Amino acid sequence: xxAFKSTLEEVSQSDLIVHVVDGAHPDPTEQLRAVRQVITEIxxxxxxxxxxxxxxxxxxxxxxxxxxxxxxxAYAISARTxxxxxxxxxxxxxxxxxPKVEVNAVIPFHRGDLVSAVHEQGEIISxxxxxxxxxxxxxxxxxxxxxxxxxxENS
Numbered sequence: 001x002x003a004f005k006s007t008l009e010e011v012s013q014s015d016l017i018v019h020v021v022d023g024a025h026p027d028p029t030e031q032l033r034a035v036r037q038v039i040t041e042i043x044x045x046x047x048x049x050x051x052x053x054x055x056x057x058x059x060x061x062x063x064x065x066x067x068x069x070x071x072x073x074a075y076a077i078s079a080r081t082x083x084x085x086x087x088x089x090x091x092x093x094x095x096x097x098x099p100k101v102e103v104n105a106v107i108p109f110h111r112g113d114l115v116s117a118v119h120e121q122g123e124i125i126s127x128x129x130x131x132x133x134x135x136x137x138x139x140x141x142x143x144x145x146x147x148x149x150x151x152x153e154n155s
Contacts, residue, residue, distance in 0.1 A: 011044040023059030049073065073091070099144075106130060107136060109133050114148060
């Protein structure tokens, strides 16, 4: 259990937990309970959770239905067949926090770190390469928007 806790320590800093449960396990409800207990112990109990009930292709239908009834944010999937994956991905996308600050800026090529950060943390609306740098129109978080704004002020 201690090794499991150390593996999950970074979960407490997450925006979303996608909790994959083996739907064909003899007691998937107990699996859910045990993992949730550890997540709570490491400070992640308040983080939004999506349950992905894997092995829907081989799990007992009554077990799947019970889990889907009990868990309000659960999706039956099969990693082997691909069943339900598209729906799960859409649920994850809609659950993730959306950047709220719009930026329009030309970022000099020597600040590729900021362009990378926008790609990793933001939502690109448009991107164009100009002689003076990368022109980005994007939605980003407040901290990243301030960094881009400070760059523009110091240019």
